[in-house]
Amino acid sequence: MNTIDVSDDPQFVRDMAKQRSLFQTVQSQKGKRPRGKKPRAELILDFMFHLAISNNRPGFNLRTSFAPLAYPPCTAPMSSLKQIMIEDLLIETHHRGSYIILRTVTPPHRMTAIMAIVEDERDDVVRFQMYHQHETEKALEEGTVMILKEPYLKVSATDGGYAVRVDHLSDVIYLPKHDERIPNCWQPRLVEIIVSASEWKEAGNSYFYKANFCEALDCYSEALKCSPKAQEEQALRLNRALCFLKTSQFDSALAELKPLVAAALPTEKALLRYAQALYCLQKYRECCESLKVLRKEYPENETAKEMFTRAIERVAEQEKGRYRFKLMQAEASKLRPPHLDHATYVGPVVVKPCAQGGRGLFTTQAVKAGDLLLCEKALAHAFIDEQAAHGGADITVLISAETNTMTMGGQTNLITMVIQKLYRNPSLAPVINDLYHGSYETVNISHVDGMPVVDTFLVERAVTYNCFGCCLSSREYHMRFELIVDDLNPDKAFHSCGLWPLASSMNHSCNSNADHTYIGDMMIVRASKNIPPNTEITLMYQTVSPDGNRELQKRLRHWGFQCDCATCKDFQSTKKSILAKRKRLRDELYRCFKTTNGMHRKRIDTLKIEALITAMAETYACPPTEVPRLFMWAPLLCLAQKYADTYQPAKAIAAALKTFECLGYVIEGGKLPHKPGTPLVVKQWGYMANSLVQCWGILWGAYTVLAPELLAQVDQNARLTYKICVGEDETYEQTYGKRAI
Numbered sequence: 088m089n090t091i092d093v094s095d096d097p098q099f100v101r102d103m104a105k106q107r108s109l110f111q112t113v114q115s116q117k118g119k120r121p122r123g124k125k126p127r128a129e130l131i132l133d134f135m136f137h138l139a140i141s142n143n144r145p146g147f148n149l150r151t152s153f154a155p156l157a158y159p160p161c162t163a164p165m166s167s168l169k170q171i172m173i174e175d176l177l178i179e180t181h182h183r184g185s186y187i188i189l190r191t192v193t194p195p196h197r198m199t200a201i202m203a204i205v206e207d208e209r210d211d212v213v214r215f216q217m218y219h220q221h222e223t224e225k226a227l228e229e230g231t232v233m234i235l236k237e238p239y240l241k242v243s244a245t246d247g248g249y250a251v252r253v254d255h256l257s258d259v260i261y262l263p264k265h266d267e268r269i270p271n272c273w274q275p276r277l278v279e280i281i282v283s284a285s286e287w288k289e290a291g292n293s294y295f296y297k298a299n300f301c302e303a304l305d306c307y308s309e310a311l312k313c314s315p316k317a318q319e320e321q322a323l324r325l326n327r328a329l330c331f332l333k334t335s336q337f338d339s340a341l342a343e344l345k346p347l348v349a350a351a352l353p354t355e356k357a358l359l360r361y362a363q364a365l366y367c368l369q370k371y372r373e374c375c376e377s378l379k380v381l382r383k384e385y386p387e388n389e390t391a392k393e394m395f396t397r398a399i400e401r402v403a404e405q406e407k408g409r410y411r412f413k414l415m416q417a418e419a420s421k422l423r424p425p426h427l428d429h430a431t432y433v434g435p436v437v438v439k440p441c442a443q444g445g446r447g448l449f450t451t452q453a454v455k456a457g458d459l460l461l462c463e464k465a466l467a468h469a470f471i472d473e474q475a476a477h478g479g480a481d482i483t484v485l486i487s488a489e490t491n492t493m494t495m496g497g498q499t500n501l502i503t504m505v506i507q508k509l510y511r512n513p514s515l516a517p518v519i520n521d522l523y524h525g526s527y528e529t530v531n532i533s534h535v536d537g538m539p540v541v542d543t544f545l546v547e548r549a550v551t552y553n554c555f556g557c558c559l560s561s562r563e564y565h566m567r568f569e570l571i572v573d574d575l576n577p578d579k580a581f582h583s584c585g586l587w588p589l590a591s592s593m594n595h596s597c598n599s600n601a602d603h604t605y606i607g608d609m610m611i612v613r614a615s616k617n618i619p620p621n622t623e624i625t626l627m628y629q630t631v632s633p634d635g636n637r638e639l640q641k642r643l644r645h646w647g648f649q650c651d652c653a654t655c656k657d658f659q660s661t662k663k664s665i666l667a668k669r670k671r672l673r674d675e676l677y678r679c680f681k682t683t684n685g686m687h688r689k690r691i692d693t694l695k696i697e698a699l700i701t702a703m704a705e706t707y708a709c710p711p712t713e714v715p716r717l718f719m720w721a722p723l724l725c726l727a728q729k730y731a732d733t734y735q736p737a738k739a740i741a742a743a744l745k746t747f748e749c750l751g752y753v754i755e756g757g758k759l760p761h762k763p764g765t766p767l768v769v770k771q772w773g774y775m776a777n778s779l780v781q782c783w784g785i786l787w788g789a790y791t792v793l794a795p796e797l798l799a800q801v802d803q804n805a806r807l808t809y810k811i812c813v814g815e816d817e818t819y820e821q822t823y824g825k826r827a828i
C-alpha cells in the first residue's frame with residue numbers, strides 16, 4: 088500500500104525481462120559445475136578493482152534487488168551434513184545434505200548484498216554474496232571463518248560469473264577465533280591459550296570495551312563452560328545479558344536474567360537489565376513491576392527512576408490509548424530515522440477469519456467516526472528521506488519473481504530489518520508466520536542446533552503483501568496537500584516503508600470505513616465512518632482510478648485479488664458509453680478550471696461548471712450513499728472555494744454541502760435558509776479525503792455570515808475530519824489557527 092510501483096516503468100520492465108531471460112539460461116545449467124573459472128589472483132584483483140571504484144563513486148546509486156525463486160532454509164542438524172569443497176558446488180542446487188567451511192580473503196564490498204572473495208582449505212576461491220546482513224555490521228571482515236550450510240552457486244546477472252549466494256541468515260555459522268572447527272591450516276600460529284573462566288572473562292571485557300559485543304559474548308560463554316564459582320558465574324551472566332541487550336537480542340537477555348532476578352536477593356544490575364529487556368520487548372506492565380522491586384531495594388538508582396516514568400507512559404498508551412500526539416509530532420520531526428519510543432494500542436478490534444477467506448480486522452463494539460482503532464508501532468520501518476531519495480540517496484528496486492512486481496524504495500532494507508529482528512528475537516516468529524504470504528509454504532521448524540531458523544523467503548513474501556509505504560508524518564503531508572480539480576485523493580506513494588502486522592490484517596475496500604496515518608514509525612488507524620459492532624474494518628489499498636476499473640484492478644494485481652465492492656460492481660455494470668460521457672465531462676470540467684498548460688484560470692465560468700456537474704450526476708445510477716461519486720467532488724469543492732473567494736456565501740454553502748453529499752455524507756440542518764435552533768448534524772460519514780477539512784472551512788466562512796449558530800458544529804466536524812486525516816487533533820489549532828466562534 089502506497090509504495091512506489093514501477094512494474095510498468097519501461098526501464099524496469101527491461102530489467103525484469105533481462106532477469107527472466109537469465110533465469111531461463113541458468114535453468115539449463117542447473118545441477119552442473121561451473122565452467123571457465125577464473126584463477127585465484129585474477130578473481131581477487133577484479134574484486135578489489137570493483138571495490139575501489141565503487142567506493143569512489145559519489146551520488147545517485149539505484150540498486151536492483153532480484154528476489155530469486157524461493158528455497159527453504161537448512162533445518163537439518165550439523166551432525167547430519169557432510170563437508171564439501173568449492174569444487175563440489177553445483178549451480179542452483181540446494182539441499183544436498185552438505186556444508187562448506189569458508190574464509191574471506193578480501194574486505195567486504197557492501198552493495199545490496201555484502202560481497203567478498205572466499206577460499207576453502209584447498210586454496211580454491213569463489214565470489215561470495217550474503218544477503219540480509221545489516222550494512223553497518225562488521226560481517227565478512229577479511230579473515231572471517233564461517234560454516235555455510237547447504238551451499239550453492241548462483242550465476243551473476245551482470246557478467247555471467249559464479250558466486251556462492253546466501254539468502255538465509257540462519258544457514259551461516261560464524262566461527263570465533265578459538266573454535267576447534269576452524270581447519271588447522273587457518274589456525275593462528277601463535278595461539279594465546281586461555282583456560283580459566285577469569286581469563287575468558289578478561290578477554291570478553293576487552294572485546295566489550297571495543298564494542299565488539301558478539302566476540303565478547305563468545306568469550307563470556309566460553310568462561311561459563313569453565314565451571315566458574317557462583318559469584319563469577321553471576322557476573323558472567325550479567326555481562327552476557329548486557330551483550331544481548333547491546334545486540335538487540337532481547338529474548339536471550341530475558342532468558343539469561345530470569346534466574347538472576349528470581350534469586351532471593353537480586354542484584355541492582357540484574358533487575359535493571361531485566362527491566363530493560365522487558366521494555367524493549369514492549370512488555371511494559373511487567374517492566375514496571377520489575378522496576379518497582381528495583382526502586383524499593385535501590386531507591387537511589389536514577390536510571391530506574393527515569394525508566395519507570397517512561398514505562399508508566401507506555402502502559403497508559405498500551406492499555407488506554409492515551410498518547411501525547413503533539414509531542415510525538417515534535418519527536419518525528421527531529422528524530423532520524425523517526426523511530427519513536429511509544430507503545431502499541433489495540434482498540435475495540437479483533438483479527439478474525441473473514442467471508443472472502445483469510446483474515447480481516449473487525450470491530451468488537453460500535454465505534455464512531457474518528458475513534459481510535461489502533462496505534463501501532465512498526466515491527467520494522469525503513470526510512471528514506473524523500474528529499475534525499477529525489478536528490479540521489481541509495482534506493483533499491485525490489486523485483487519479485489513471485490508477484491511479478493517491482494517496487495522502488497526501502498523494501499529491501501525492510502526485509503533485512505525483519506530478518507535480523509526475527510533472528511535475534513525468535514519469539515516474534517509467529518507474528519510474521521501469521522501475516523498473509525500467498526501460496527508460499529514455510530518450514531515448520533523454528534530452531535536447529537539451538538539456533539533460530541529464519542526463512543528469508545517467508546519474510547520477503549510477508550513484506551510484499553503487507554508492507555505500507557509511508558510518509559514521515561501525515562500532518563506534514565496534509566499541510567503540503569493541495570486540492571486539484573481532478574483530484575481523487577490521489578494515491579500517495581513513498582520511498583519509506585514499514586511493517587505494521589496488526590494494521591495489515593485489514594482488507595481493501597474502495598469505500599473503506601477507516602483511515603491510516605503516520606507519525607514517524609507509529610501508524611494510527613481511526614474509523615472514518617460510524618461502524619456497527621462485529622463489522623469488518625477496511626482500508627483503501629489503491630484509490631479508484633480515473634482511467635477506469637480495469638486500471639484499478641491492474642493496480643491491485645500486486646495483492647492477487649480483484650475488488651468486488653459496490654463501487655467496482657457499479658463501474659463494471661455501467662455502460663461503456665456512460666463511462667465515456669463521464670470521462671468527457673471530467674476532462675471538460677478540468678479545462679474550466681485549468682489552462683492547457685495546467686495553470687489555474689483566474690476567471691471561471693461557474694454557470695458552465697454547474698451545468699457540467701449536473702450532467703455528470705446523471706451518469707451515476709446508484710445513490711452516493713452506496714457508491715460515492717468520486718469524479719464529482721473535487722470540481723464541486725473547487726467551485727465552492729471560488730464562491731467563497733468571491734463573497735457568494737449562499738452558493739459556497741450549497742456547493743460545499745453537495746461536495747459532501749456526492750461522497751456519501753448525509754448532513755442535516757446545513758441547508759439555507761437556516762432555521763434557528765436546528766443543529767447541523769452529520770448523520771452519516773462518507774468517503775474521507777484530506778481536502779474535506781478545507782470544505783468544512785468554506786462552510787465555516789459562509790455560515791459566519793449566514794448562520795453563525797452553526798459555527799461550533801462545523802468546527803467540531805472540521806476537527807474530526809482533521810483527526811481522521813492526520814491521526815490526531817492536538818495540532819489542529821497549530822495547523823489552522825484558532826477559529827473565533
Ligand SMILES: C[S@@+](CC[C@H](N)C(=O)[O-])C[C@H]1O[C@@H](n2cnc3c(N)ncnc32)[C@H](O)[C@@H]1O
Pocket residue numbers: 443444445446447521522523552553591592593594595596645646647648649650651
Ligand atoms: C495485507 S493482507 C490483508 C489481510 C489478509 N486477508 C490476511 O489473511 O492476513 C492482503 C491480502 O488480503 C487479501 N485481500 C485484501 N483485500 C481483499 C479484498 N477486498 N478481496 C479479496 N481479498 C482481499 C488478498 O489476498 C491480499 O493479498
